[in-house]
Amino acid sequence: MRKVNIGIIGFGNIGSGVVKILSGRKSLLAQKIETEIVIKKICDKDLAKKRDVSVDKALLTGDAYEIINDPAIDIVVELIGGINPAKDFILAALKKGKHVVTANKALLAEHGNELFLEAAERGKNIYFEASVGAGIPIIKAIKEGLVANKFDSIIGIVNGTSNYVLTQMTKEDCSFDNAIAQAKLKGFAEKDPTLDIQGIDSAHKLVLLTYLAFGRIVSLKDIYIEGIAQVSAADIAYAKELGYTIKLLAIAKKEGEELEVRVHPTLLPSEHMLAEVDGVFNAIYLSSDLAGELMFYGPGAGQLPAASAVVSDIVDLTQDIKAGLFRPTLNSRDDTSIKGLRKIEEFENKYYFRITAVDKPGVLAKISGILAKFGISIASVNQKEKLKSHIVPVVMVTHEVKEKNLRGALKMIDRLAEIKDKSVAIRIEGV
Amino acid sequence: MRKVNIGIIGFGNIGSGVVKILSGRKSLLAQKIETEIVIKKICDKDLAKKRDVSVDKALLTGDAYEIINDPAIDIVVELIGGINPAKDFILAALKKGKHVVTANKALLAEHGNELFLEAAERGKNIYFEASVGAGIPIIKAIKEGLVANKFDSIIGIVNGTSNYVLTQMTKEDCSFDNAIAQAKLKGFAEKDPTLDIQGIDSAHKLVLLTYLAFGRIVSLKDIYIEGIAQVSAADIAYAKELGYTIKLLAIAKKEGEELEVRVHPTLLPSEHMLAEVDGVFNAIYLSSDLAGELMFYGPGAGQLPAASAVVSDIVDLTQDIKAGLFRPTLNSRDDTSIKGLRKIEEFENKYYFRITAVDKPGVLAKISGILAKFGISIASVNQKEKLKSHIVPVVMVTHEVKEKNLRGALKMIDRLAEIKDKSVAIRIEGV
Secondary structure, three states: EEEEEEEEEEOOHHHHHHHHHHOOOOOHOOOHHHHEEEEEEEEEOOOOOOOOOOOOOHEEEOOOHHHHHHOOOOOEEEOOOOOOOHHHHHHHHHHHHOOEEOOOOHHHHHHHHHHHHHHHOOOOOOEHHHHHHOOOOOOHHHHHHHOOOEEEEEEHHHHHHHHHHHHHHHHOOOOOHHHHHHHHOOOOEEEEEOOHOOOOHHHHHHHHHHHHOOOOEEEEEEEEEOOOOOHHHHHHHHHHHOOOOEEEEEEEEOOOOEEEEEEEEEEEEEOHHHHHHHOEEEEEEEEEEEEEEEEEEEEEHHHHHHHHHHHHHHHHHHHHHHOOOOOOOOOOOOOOOOOOEHHHHHEEEEEEEEEEEEEOOHHHHHHHHHHHHHHEEEEEEEEOOOOOEEEEEEEEHHHOOEHHHHHHHHHHHHOOEEEEEEEEEEEEOOO | OOOEEHHHHHHOOHHHHHHHHHHHHHHHHHHHHEEEEEEEEEOOOOOOOOOOOOHHHEEEEEEOHHHHHHHOOOOEEEEOOOOOOOHHHHHHHHOOOOOEEEEOOHHHHHHHHHHHHHHHHHOOOOOOOHHHHOOHHHHHHHHHOOOOOEEEEEEOOOOOHHHHHHHHHHHOOOOHHHHHHHHHOOOOOOOOOHHOOOEEEEEEHHHHHHHHHHHOOOHHOOOOOOOOOOOOOOHHHHHHHHHEEEEEEEEEEEEEEEEEEEEEEEEEEEEOOHHHHHEEEEEEEEEEEEOEEEEEEOOOHHHHHHHHHHHHHHHHHHHHOOOOOOOOOOOOOOOOOOOOOOHHHHHHEEEEEEEEEEEOOHHHHHHHHHHOOOOOEEEEEOOOOOOOOOOOEEEEEEOOOOHHHHHHHHHOOOHOOOOEEEEEEEEEOOO
């Protein structure tokens, strides 16, 4: 039987999962693809560490270049994460004529242009199915399954940690701190969950989804990013009363000739499919012009889901290699109808906002006056129960309003003597 | 640029969609796959019919064999539906060395073994993405994206018409007849919706999903099939009170060494992702051993969604052809842990059932006695408001019970003098 040799750089959690699957499913895979996938070498900086899979010690090396420079290796699987030395390893592997599989969303988000260009020049592929939504085959779906489609928007719940936290806050009525503590206890959050909570991880994944759906790699600094640390139990409860669920969404959306790319907490109508995605699950919701509205749902993290995706990439590459020629990656071509990125100030959204005011006559009139001045029209107003004497939260939902107008109005409102706390504004989607 | 020639047999609704996409997206596709897809001939028995896409008249033929026998044609796209002559056309095309794309679930469900065998012998592929879930790339997901996975179950809402009817009955509290009438009015049901309503169309699709996930083509007669015509507004309402939503599910599930394959109305917990799939949408929910629980959601029918899937198959075949050799279809291999199909009598389920009884002392005792006799234990009992004097519906939910026991009990219950209407039993899933 034909053999394809692979080298794995990074023998951590996902790396161990890949080794497990490739050995446990050896015959299944061989039957399906008529190819034996041979692990020729595994590199890790810590070879002494105990792992949940055992391998022939002769396969192990501490030097990644033993893999990169091995002419017998066809595919390099990079699973160490982080920017460097992962980037150097991948570039070196491409230069040595190897295909690459990686799960490294941060690297691809920050240096994708350079890496994909190098791969194209070398006639090699970089596959990265595990980098978004773990085992959900979303990348293959966009690239191949929906190959003829153009996209209007792609909206994802792509960070399990923050979705778990918001779900706990919503379903168990607990505080943000409490939810984070639970997430850590259950292993759903890292010791330092900053990247997840602040929306950076979601933004990394959004860069990749935007690339696939719209054909361009946007820079992280061009993405409007807002995390979930400011979402309060009160806002979740008020949103629920209004028929909404708060989710951290990663959004890429065509608006006329511009593309909006943003990550922020969002009120979704509670009956929206994405609003039902709970806990550490991820989902990607696509609006395509031919296949319509689609959603792909599954666990967004975990050793075996991620390793399942890595193995599917390896299998695809064995097929590419079998073809004996460069098989185009079917990466999306630039959507030329898009002229540029929309600036945050120009975003238009409906808004939920909550104002904490002194309960006395005339306050609402002042607020309404300011809103009117900024051309903001209100869909609903709810004055809530007093928090303490004379302090009441007022919850409003607006019609579509430009971000800059909303910001201007809130700034002016927050300067009123009657306002006792910074006002909160959260965007509404999907209505 | 390299060219791949295709011939389309069947210039109806989906066929026109395929022609539209291939002409409208010609340059997009050419860019992505570095191949020009050329429509060399289109066959239909009615060439005079007005269509929503215009083509060069010289391409049209009334004779399918002008396509099948044309040595320049690489791919035959069969879109006429039905068993014959579609089967003859596909077999003839394979014998002539052509790859085949089809959306014909009925044909594949009934003659898949013969067709796939012929394709394998000829070193050709039959692709059929459009046959389940229209534009949802579910077949590619199972075959390729989840290539290393084994499956415990695959549960689908795969018939838009019946899902629309059940959704209307659930959300609008309307009757079955009323919902069907609305579905016809909106074009969501055929004039004669029997195949949809009776679960036959779902069963056809289940054959294909079972083949992909478990590697075997089950015969339609081995599938337990129950349609939705017996689902009443009352059962939908009572189910809702109990926290369930009724859906027509197509289920293939491993139970020990046996496989259960069935289509029937089912109570799902209302918070289950599948319970949220409304209207003409379809969704396929997979339990895989590596990637976990996944769901794929989208429109289950329609010209462009189906044509989007057909085009993705054509694109995949252009890649296969480029490889210059037979690229294995990655069709699932037999799951050898499965020893046989489970007989319906041996199915084990929780059950909802509704009994219509005379409201007098001792009736419940008699019923409970019969249930106990058959070893059926009850999770909940609710006596509903009287329908008319002395007649009350009693709704029960059981713990897990074998189908044969439930049937035996119901038969005996229905013979009681106090029972005034045939009892209704509906299976419960996902709890």
